[in-house]
Amino acid sequence: MPRVARREYAGVVYHAIARFVDHRFELDEPLRLDAKRILGRVFSGATDWKLLAYAFMSSHWHIVAIAGELPSVSWTRRVNTALAKRIQSVRRERGERALGPVFAGRPDFVGVPKERVSQVLAYVHLNPVRANVVSGPGDSSWTSHREFLGLAPAPSWLQVNEGLRLSGYGNDSEGRRMFGQFVELHTDGGRDLLDWNPEILASAMRAVRRVVGTTASLAGPNLEVPKGVSVEVGVRKAGPVTHPHEPRRLIEAVAMTAGISVSDLVSQRRDPALVECRRRAIRYWALQGGRIEDIASALGMHKSTAYAHLLQDSA
Secondary structure, three states: OOOOOOOOOOOOEEEEEEEEHHHOOOOOHHHHHHHHHHHHHHHHHHOOOEEEEEEEOOOEEEEEEEOOOOOOHHHHHHHHHHHHHHHHHHHHHOOOOOOOOOEOOOOEEEEEOHHHHHHHHHHHHOHHHHOOOOOOHHHOOOEOHHHHHOOOOOOOOEOHHHHHHHOOOOOOHHHHHHHHHHHHOOOOOOHHHOOOOHHHHHHHHHHHHHHOOOOEEEOOOOOOOOOOOOEEEOOOOOOOOOOOOOHHHHHHHHHHHHOOOHHHHOOOOOOHHHHHHHHHHHHHHHHOOOOHHHHHHHHOOOHHHHHHHHHHHHO
16 A cells, blocks of 8 residues: 655654564664664754654663654655665574564654643653563663753753753753652653653554545644645545544544644634534544544534534535
8 A cells, every 4th residue: 555645744753663563573772772873873964853862771762853854754764775675684693583673663753742742752761661671760861861861961963952942941950850859750661741642643643544535734833834835635545544542542543643733623613624623533443433422522512513524525
């Protein structure tokens, strides 16, 4: 099936996730060091994206970065190609099979609203805690958390000060301490940091992109999108897919795909772009057999309004 074209916008923060084939545990400590060196080379000049944070887990990686003018492939392809070659080299040294793909497709990308940057950084830094590798995020060198705390020197290619600023903290010792305290409050795993799980959301977004329909031009008020730039949502229709487990997940996926906030999508605002997005969410939910009453309630509208959207869609 052809890939959906990916759009990124300069100045927007994105959370990227890449996984190894079959969830294989590919990265050990020496390979993590190699991965960081690769990251440094790429973000030191091969791209104009700004790296805010990273986590190199055994079976996948997380990267949070601010988009530049170049496409994301300016760094994702370089990082994954170099890392895949290194992993294959290690496999050969171990006498293991080295042919075939290393990564399970291209990375997933999720746009991060400006008010969620601190939550996403904390979520990424808590990955080793969720994996039960360490008891606290500052105990792991697998992420950039120690650099944020000042416990390890931050390389020039890692924009720690910008990450702290976007999170609402200063880059002095007090700001770093407060950021660390914010993350430490969620050392149970950090799943309560977000009312959406980025990995579930990325899967939902892929489903939405496959079935939502034609293109609608939308502004992105809660993403750092430059004035006058529009964000496009909607692509071709494909075969049946499984909808998110609840209407809220679908609404979050539609909002993220469109580059708008959930609060705007469920508000009473009648902007044509928002109305169109609500209609698409209702249409997708109905196509997957969901109850109209459920999606209407999640969108904060009467069920008769939701049915009216469906009638308009079929007219």
